[in-house]
Amino acid sequence: xxxxxxxxxxxxxxxxxxxxxxxxxxxxxxxxxxxxxxxxxxxxxxxxxxxxxxxxxxxxxxxxxxxxxxxxxxxxxxxxxxxxxxxxxxxxxxxxxxxxxxxxxxxxxxxxxxxxxxxxxxxxxxxxxxxxxxxxxxxxxxxxxxxxxxxxxxxxxxxxxxxxxxxxxxxxxxxxxxxxxxxxxxxxxxxxxxxxxxxxxxxxxxxxxxxxxxxxxxxxxxxxxxxxxxxxxxxxxxxxxxxxxxxxxxxxxxxxxxxxxxxxxxxxxxxxxxxxxxxxxxxxxxxxxxxxxxxxxxxxxxxxxxxxxxxxxxxxxxxxxxxxxxxxxxxxxxxxxxxxxxxxxxxxxxxxxxxxxxxxxxxxxxxxxxxxxxxxxxxxxxxxxxxxxxxxxxxxxxxxxxxxxxxxxxxxxxxxxxxxxxxxxxxxxxxxxx
Amino acid sequence: xxxxxxxxxxxxxxxxxxxxxxxxxxxxxxxxxxxxxxxxxxxxxxxxxxxxxxxxxxxxxxxxxxxxxxxxxxxxxxxxxxxxxxxxxxxxxxxxxxxxxxxxxxxxxxxxxxxxxxxxxxxxxxxxxxxxxxxxxxxxxxxxxxxxxxxxxxxxxxxxxxxxxxxxxxxxxxxxxxxxxxxxxxxxxxxxxxxxxxxxxxxxxxxxxxxxxxxxxxxxxxxxxxxxxxxxxxxxxxxxxxxxxxxxxx
Numbered sequence: 001x002x003x004x005x006x007x008x009x010x011x012x013x014x015x016x017x018x019x020x021x022x023x024x025x026x027x028x029x030x031x032x033x034x035x036x037x038x039x040x041x042x043x044x045x046x047x048x049x050x051x052x053x054x055x056x057x058x059x060x061x062x063x064x065x066x067x068x069x070x071x072x073x074x075x076x077x078x079x080x081x082x083x084x085x086x087x088x089x090x091x092x093x094x095x096x097x098x099x100x101x102x103x104x105x106x107x108x109x110x111x112x113x114x115x116x117x118x119x120x121x122x123x124x125x126x127x128x129x130x131x132x133x134x135x136x137x138x139x140x141x142x143x144x145x146x147x148x149x150x151x152x153x154x155x156x157x158x159x160x161x162x163x164x165x166x167x168x169x170x171x172x173x174x175x176x177x178x179x180x181x182x183x184x185x186x187x188x189x190x191x192x193x194x195x196x197x198x199x200x201x202x203x204x205x206x207x208x209x210x211x212x213x214x215x216x217x218x219x220x221x222x223x224x225x226x227x228x229x230x231x232x233x234x235x236x237x238x239x240x241x242x243x244x245x246x247x248x249x250x251x252x253x254x255x256x257x258x259x260x261x262x263x264x265x266x267x268x269x270x271x272x273x274x275x276x277x278x279x280x281x282x283x284x285x286x287x288x289x290x291x292x293x294x295x296x297x298x299x300x301x302x303x304x305x306x307x308x309x310x311x312x313x314x315x316x317x318x319x320x321x322x323x324x325x326x327x328x329x330x331x332x333x334x335x336x337x338x339x340x341x342x343x344x345x346x347x348x349x350x351x352x353x354x355x356x357x358x359x360x361x362x363x364x365x366x367x368x369x370x371x372x373x374x375x376x377x378x379x380x381x382x383x384x385x386x387x388x389x390x391x392x393x394x395x396x397x398x399x400x401x402x403x404x405x406x407x408x409x410x411x412x413x414x415x416x417x418x419x420x421x422x423x424x425x426x427x428x429x430x431x432x433x434x
Numbered sequence: 435x436x437x438x439x440x441x442x443x444x445x446x447x448x449x450x451x452x453x454x455x456x457x458x459x460x461x462x463x464x465x466x467x468x469x470x471x472x473x474x475x476x477x478x479x480x481x482x483x484x485x486x487x488x489x490x491x492x493x494x495x496x497x498x499x500x501x502x503x504x505x506x507x508x509x510x511x512x513x514x515x516x517x518x519x520x521x522x523x524x525x526x527x528x529x530x531x532x533x534x535x536x537x538x539x540x541x542x543x544x545x546x547x548x549x550x551x552x553x554x555x556x557x558x559x560x561x562x563x564x565x566x567x568x569x570x571x572x573x574x575x576x577x578x579x580x581x582x583x584x585x586x587x588x589x590x591x592x593x594x595x596x597x598x599x600x601x602x603x604x605x606x607x608x609x610x611x612x613x614x615x616x617x618x619x620x621x622x623x624x625x626x627x628x629x630x631x632x633x634x635x636x637x638x639x640x641x642x643x644x645x646x647x648x649x650x651x652x653x654x655x656x657x658x659x660x661x662x663x664x665x666x667x668x669x670x671x672x673x674x675x676x677x678x679x680x681x682x683x684x
Contacts, residue, residue: 382522387484388522389524391510391515391518392510392532392536393507393539393540394535394536395505396507398535402527402532402535405526405527406527406575407525408526
């Protein structure tokens with residue numbers, strides 16, 4: 001393992017050197033600090049509670065490289081994957097790198113662009129936001145993201161501006177991503193009373209490419225700002241996908257995030273929400289699907305550090321074949337956080353005896369005037385429900401599909417975008433035919 | 435249409451049906467009555483193909499085919515319908531889509547084209563009115579959070595859409611108030627036709643007053659112990675099942 005840490009450390013240093021002159025001193029300093037931090041942290045291992053059920057051996061064996069390579073795709077192939085609804089802005093990333101010619105960023109009252117551009121011009125305002133919520137990183141991969149930071153989206157919505165149509169972040173990975181570790185980072189800032197709708201998707205142009213998407217997302221909502229955040233992870237069947245989302249919510253801010261993880265060989269998404277001022281609300285919904293050879297992990301970390309904030313999480317998983325899932329939902333209510341409301345629920349549907357789920361909802365409550373609940377369930381399809389459907393003429397496969405889609409619907413319906421809902425229902429139907 | 439000969443069945447090794455004989459022809463309505471535990475529901479379930487029963491003897495033919503050899507969905511596609519005593523709740527499965535897909539599956543097996551969403555919507559609204567089912571329930575998940583009466587109306591609505599050849603109503607009257615009973619019975623009566631047969635399984639006479647079956651059978655201890663017309667149902671309502679069981683035993 002030490003050898004691997006040295007390998008990635010050297011790779012990161014080489015990467016920093018290769019970028020010399022295009023980052024500005026400030027960012028170069030942060031990158032170097034992140035490399036040192038990474039060397040101290042090393043890679044997560046199964047003795048760390050948060051990584052106990054999520055092995056990284058497969059990822060380590062791959063030994064992904066940090067480079068700035070990408071393969072261009074034909075324009076029409078990219079356009080086919082655009083969100084069908086009208087969008088306010090679109091940022092397209094191919095193999096982790098921003099593609100200006102495929103993107104559309106002309107918006108009044110909103111600054112939309114790429115982190116790479118900001119780095120190139122040494123935009124101090126943007127660059128200083130890097131790590132403002134994540135620090136140098138809570139684990140080795142996150143530190144590595146900062147050290148080898150390549151690109152990402154920068155979205156800043158001015159005070160009082162409402163962006164009704166979705167802002168689309170579209171990530172496409174193709175053959176050019178083969179053997180690469182991509183380190184994108186998205187910075188989203190909504191100023192006071194601003195509101196926006198963000199659609200973020202990770203799609204594969206080639207179903208079998210092996211790559212590692214190691215991303216970080218930092219989202220700050222100022223007073224009374226509200227963000228709807230719709231995310232779908234549908235990476236290639238051989239891909240590794242690691243995502244750390246940090247939310248910083250100021251007074252009365254409102255965040256509504258809905259996540260679906262249906263792709264990748266190995267994927268882990270952590271949402272860390274820190275309530276910085278009273279009156280904020282955070283809602284997280286999620287759906288995960290894991291089949292043969294797949295591991296899907298969701299870690300939620302809700303930190304009620306101030307009074308009168310609300311959080312609600314509802315995650316559902318469907319496991320089939322030899323699929324494996326990890327769900328860890330932690331709600332922490334600190335001593336001073338009186339009047340907190342926090343509710344967490346996790347339900348898992350097991351379609352096979354070989355499937356596995358490790359579900360761990362946790363409440364750590366240090367205040368007394370709070371309303372908190374949590375629950376996790378693991379179940380199978382109901383034979384009586386299957387009989388009922390068959391007695392109406394559905395064959396067993398149709399019956400099982402209908403029931404699974406029914407199970408998932410509660411989450412699918414949380415997606416505001418009709419085309420995303422359709423996309424997901426289709427994926428669920430296809431996957432259960434396997 | 436349906437011919438049951440000496441049907442015997444057990445659950446977990448316990449004999450429930452002990453030689454049931456029943457002939458049902460197109461256009462007929464048969465009532466199967468009997469005390470609790472007599473095997474009424476077992477008979478209905480075996481006809482629909484529910485798991486958990488072992489047929490130990492006898493045979494059942496439906497439309498000339500060996501019914502017991504047919505898969506559950508094949509029976510449904512060939513026009514057999516069971517209105518259940520306890521309809522299942524299917525959370526997340528939209529009632530309208532469920533009914534449309536069920537109907538189109540049935541149409542396909544009849545060699546008919548699938549019905550488009552707009553025509554279906556019109557049809558289902560019309561039929562929902564007939565069984566007095568609140569239209570809003572069509573947009574909800576199948577039976578989820580429905581009252582007992584709403585679930586039964588939803589069953590009869592499915593029956594109206596699927597237009598079965600043989601409808602089996604398993605204690606459709608249980609748990610219904612008098613208004614719900616009447617509208618469910620009205621819905622069933624509208625579906626009577628010379629091509630369609632019905633088997634109405636019930637404990638009480640109430641529903642039969644509205645349906646006026648052609649034949650009434652009493653199932654007791656796993657066998658049909660007496661058959662007759664409506665007068666038999668009235669006699670049972672007046673005197674209970676005890677006298678009949680005593681008479682049979684004697």
